[in-house]
Amino acid sequence: MADLNAISNTLIKGDAGNLTSQVKAALDEGTAASEILNKALIPGMDVVGERMENGDMFIPEVLMSAKAMSAALGILKPLLTDEESKSAGRIIIGTVKGDLHDIGKNLVAMMLESAGFEVVNLGVDIAPEAFVEAVKEHQPNLIGLSALLTTTMTQMQKTVDALKESGLRGQVKILVGGAPVTEKFAQEIGADGYAPDAGSAGKLARSLT
Ligand code: B1M
Secondary structure (H helix, E strand, O other): OOOHHHHHHHHHHOOHHHHHHHHHHHHHOOOOHHHHHHHHHHHHHHHHHHHHHHOOOOHHHHHHHHHHHHHHHHHHHHHHOOOOOOOOEEEEEEEEOOOOOOHHHHHHHHHHHHOOEEEEEEEEEEOHHHHHHHHHHHOOOEEEEEOOOOOOOHHHHHHHHHHHHOOOHHHOEEEEEOOOOOHHHHHHHOOOEEOOOHHHHHHHHHHHO
8 A cells, every 4th residue: 555644755855756756656556646646745735835834944945845746746647637528618727926836726727627628727927917818819718816825816806807807707707716715705806716626626617617
């Protein structure tokens, strides 16, 4: 049986090389990709967050863990895909202006793909006007906004407002998420839905289209 604690610890150390080997070994032993994600990698990133908050880990170390996490997600991505659902619609997703966190957003993008959506991933630090331009260009059914900082949550409101001002708000449903975001906040800014995690984002997106 795979040692999920060891995988968490390797992620916390930011050792991408060993982490990818351990993840591959766990898969070879028959551990489900979702189990590795939910029981080793996400709890590992939570520890990184706690240590960052307490001043026990600094940005360069956190970045190493983040890079290791991305490498592990690259291995798991094809395995988390659910082939049953196809062409649920098109969704544009991005992390809002001023915010560089992309691990959770990329995980949500993966889950949306696996829920059958065509995903246009704009990346990080996306200004409201850039979301508006992307809606004009890609004509999506949905937009997904991610924010990890309390200071950047306000950009979600600005993005909703920019879509209203451009006359495009009626064409797209807006889904928001990220650690500081809540259902109440989503309602306050006039979004159509809030998902607390990547798994529920896929389900919610399907229910909105
Ligand atoms: Co940042 N950071 N960070 N950081 N960082 C947090 C978010 C923080 C909580 C850490 C802490 O202090 N405990 C704190 C925010 C405090 C606050 O505002 N409340 C913080 C801070 C302060 C900062 C800086 C300001 C630090 C500094 O420079 N002094 C700085 C800001 C940079 C910027 O963005 N402008 C900063 C920088 C960084 C790094 C660059 C070093 C790195 C990011 C690397 C990267 O993403 N490529 C980093 C990291 C890694 C973190 C923590 C440790 C981990 C985030 C993560 O990837 N989690 C984080 C602490 C924490 O969250 N525990 C922290 C794993 C990921 C799977 O979860 O992103 O929550 P999460 O995504 C979840 C859900 O939120 C949800 O689904 C995902 C999967 O289930 N979700 C959505 C996310 N988006 C969604 C969208 C949806 C639906 C659901 O619909 C569209």
